[in-house]
Amino acid sequence: MTLDWMALEELLAGAGASRYGGEAISQLEHALQSAECAERDGASASLITAALLHDVGHLVAGQDDDDLAKGIDDRHEQTGIAALRKLFGEDVLAPIALHVSAKRYLCAAEPGYLAGLSDASRLSLALQGGVMGAAEAGRFARNPHAVAAVALRRWDDEAKVVGKTTPGLAHYLAIARRAARVVAGEAQ
Numbered sequence: 599m600t601l602d603w604m605a606l607e608e609l610l611a612g613a614g615a616s617r618y619g620g621e622a623i624s625q626l627e628h629a630l631q632s633a634e635c636a637e638r639d640g641a642s643a644s645l646i647t648a649a650l651l652h653d654v655g656h657l658v659a660g661q662d663d664d665d666l667a668k669g670i671d672d673r674h675e676q677t678g679i680a681a682l683r684k685l686f687g688e689d690v691l692a693p694i695a696l697h698v699s700a701k702r703y704l705c706a707a708e709p710g711y712l713a714g715l716s717d718a719s720r721l722s723l724a725l726q727g728g729v730m731g732a733a734e735a736g737r738f739a740r741n742p743h744a745v746a747a748v749a750l751r752r753w754d755d756e757a758k759v760v761g762k763t764t765p766g767l768a769h770y771l772a773i774a775r776r777a778a779r780v781v782a783g784e785a786q
């Protein structure tokens with residue numbers, strides 16, 4: 599499934615009703631909180647957009663994320679970038695593609711990171727391949743999008759606050775339009 603702008607907006611607007619994994623907030627709240635953390639930290643429009651859309655794969659697949667409870671890794675980062683490829687370039691897509699690997703990397707590279715993860719995030723880690731070994735962590739660190747992916751991962755981890763107020767979806771969709779892929783001869 600490839601999204602156009604209208605489908606993307608509808609998907610996100612409807613995400614207020616679906617729960618974010620094992621956490622006590624909705625998918626929409628999680629997306630907006632992720633984007634708000636990125637904006638607070640002075641991230642580029644592309645990276646704010648990646649933060650907003652990093653879990654869109656869950657929504658495309660129509661999940662409330664209960665695959666996790668069934669012990670299945672849904673590969674939502676791959677579903678997400680496939681859906682967004684028409685609208686965005688690599689500066690938005692690559693951090694999304696790498697945000698699960700970034701968790702596995704941080705568990706290997708940063709003492710204390712694993713212990714700080716939420717229960718749901720620790721449970722999914724095992725399904726996603728567990729903590730990276732040294733060779734894989736070295737390869738990850740050399741990826742040109744690794745720094746952006748690690749930043750996105752930290753906002754993802756932070757964006758689980760029940761009842762937090764953020765700017766609304768329209769604010770972040772306007773930023774996403776600025777980050778959109780420019781296709782010759784096509785109005786955005």
Ligand SMILES: [Fe+2]
Nearest residue numbers: 628652653754
């Ligand atoms: Fe997330």
